Amino acid sequence: MSRVNIGLIFTILSLLSNALFAGPGKKEKQNQPNILFILSDDHSVPFLGCYGYPIKTPNLDKLAKEGILYKRANTTAPQCVLSRAAIMTGRSTLDIRMTRFTAPLSADFVSYPELLRKGGYYTGISGRNFHLNGARNTAVSDEVFDKYNLETFKNRVDYLKTTGNIDSIYYQYNDFLNKVPKGKPFFLQLGYTDPHRIFNAKEFEPDPDTIKVPEGWPDTKLLRKDFAGYLGEIQRLDHEVGKVFEELKRRGLDKKTLVVFMGDNGGALVRGKGTLYNTGLNIPLIMRHPDLIKPGQVSNILVSGEDIAPTILQVAGIAAPKEFTGVSVAPSFQGKPFQAHEYIYAVRGAHGSGLPTNTAHFDLGRTIISDRYKLIYNALWQLPYYPVDFSGQPFWLELQQLHNEGKLEEKWDKLLFSERRSMFELFDEQADPNEFNNLAGKPEYKEIEEKLKGKLQEWMILNEDYLPLPVAPRPK
The missing domain is CATH 3.40.720.10 (Alkaline Phosphatase, subunit A)
Known part of the structure; x- marks a missing residue:
């Protein structure tokens, strides 16, 4: 449209x-x-x-x-x-x-x-x-x-x-x-x-x-x-x-x-x-x-x-x-059936005033959310997660130390301290509201993943986004 x-x-x-x-x-x-x-x-x-x-x-x-x-x-x-x-x-x-x-x-x-x-x-x-x-x-x-x-x-x-x-x-x-x-x-x-x-x-x-x-x-x-x-x-x-x-x-x-x-x-x-x-x-x-x-x-x-x-x-x-x-x-105020959006979108850009020394200060990502699924596109996927506003707090420093010593539970170690992230993350928001299980790349979710990437790409094009588009180009 x-x-x-x-x-x-x-x-x-x-x-x-x-x-x-x-x-x-x-x-x-x-x-x-x-x-x-x-x-x-x-x-x-x-x-x-x-x-x-x-x-x-x-x-x-x-x-x-x-x-x-x-x-x-x-x-x-x-x-x-x-x-x-x-x-x-x-x-x-x-x-x-x-x-x-x-x-x-x-x-x-x-x-x-x-x-x-x-x-x-x-x-x-x-x-x-x-x-x-x-x-x-x-x-x-x-x-x-x-x-x-x-x-x-x-x-x-x-x-x-x-x-x-x-x-x-x-x-x-x-x-x-x-x-x-x-x-x-x-x-x-x-x-x-x-x-x-x-x-x-x-x-x-x-x-x-x-x-x-x-x-x-x-x-x-x-x-x-x-x-x-x-x-x-x-x-x-x-x-x-x-x-x-x-x-x-x-x-x-x-x-x-x-x-x-x-x-x-x-x-x-x-x-x-x-x-x-x-x-x-x-x-x-x-x-x-x-x-x-x-x-x-x-x-x-x-x-x-x-x-x-x-x-x-x-x-x-x-x-x-x-x-x-x-x-x-x-139109939702009186409880009548109403759907504002089939999809909504969000972006991650530069944060705070610091130089781009980690992904707290500078990260680039986009997401599309449907009624059931969410697709996240991490454009800087090679860089690890770094927390915003609490990297110096005692609880985080303790988790970091446990990670460094190999003592942190594998589940949290993978979620918080992986050396790099996935370029794409796909979550079933109904079955996995905590967003633990990345479904991207799994054959049984290929159709859903491709559809969401296509809708995200459409939105990025219409909004003149400066990031590389999420759908891989055709082979030459």
Whole structure:
């Protein structure tokens, strides 16, 4: 299907959605819901109570009970900058040229808060740094950013403040609400640092000896201690989000506001952040609005980070641009049969600001996910896995030492310390949710592997990907 036809389909869907959510008259336009988009940092499924994990998150569990929980939501990259760029623009990470971690989002690409602003909303971004103005990490970067005016977000929203202090996040939230003009709907992206490392929510940490270690990880005392720190951050996050909900209710806004809670990418955990495995891509996504969303739903549809922008715009009664590659998931709000995607895609690009000394800083990969299978294409397959954000942590150093001494269990040794990776990995997500068993190259899965490679190649071509294509060329 050509890009023109895809754009026409999205335009028609947007027009239909406007009629559904906004109606044709000005009276309906005045009833646009407020939108509160809460973004946690480095947050993987299943680490919330409502996703079935034994952790105390009563406020987010209540949000899920009152709305819809998506079990198969995936970000477009296992890294914050790349993922957030797609969320902000409703377009694939490749399509908007955001595969380098320190890049600023170009003014050429419209963000959905800008469209909300034009549609009558008072808009804001606050809390955790949103990452999309680029990184000023060298004198050269400073000079280039200033010379070409590359920091654009001050022009994209009405209210722009960032902080890493958890108390200041709540202050900015209230400050924003106080500044919303009377009679105007609002949109706010409220970002949290939790559960990003460093783990320091000591008063919220569970007992390491009592926690449930995921099946896909080696169970050691030091890993338990580290993981307890991660869970503590999530429990603190839930506590803070509860305060946000209470303030919304105190102001009489809770029944007039679409609340969206989402993780920006997977956690800095074993085979998580920086990888194209589930722990790197599969994130919590919950939405609630008393009038628009049937409560108590659990959805298994495939959702991409690209879908957030068109969904929010549809709820606001604003047409999504034809350039958007995401699809609104609003048709799922009432529990009717709906499939947003047959396939979703994600990329792995440069991470952080470091030089390419290992695959934590620089790795290149692509993935395609269907209803049942996932294919990962490791373009730098010759290089071993190197963890993002925790290579110096005691639990990892211990695992590394056990590997060096030949004492680590073979299962974990192969998964974590192989000298090189497979170029292609194919997983049956139903039979093997931990992604242990690589089916690529097995004759009985040849047809599935070839089909997924073909679909991935089609997507890479349409998105003008710079990586070598995954389907081997014909012999000459």
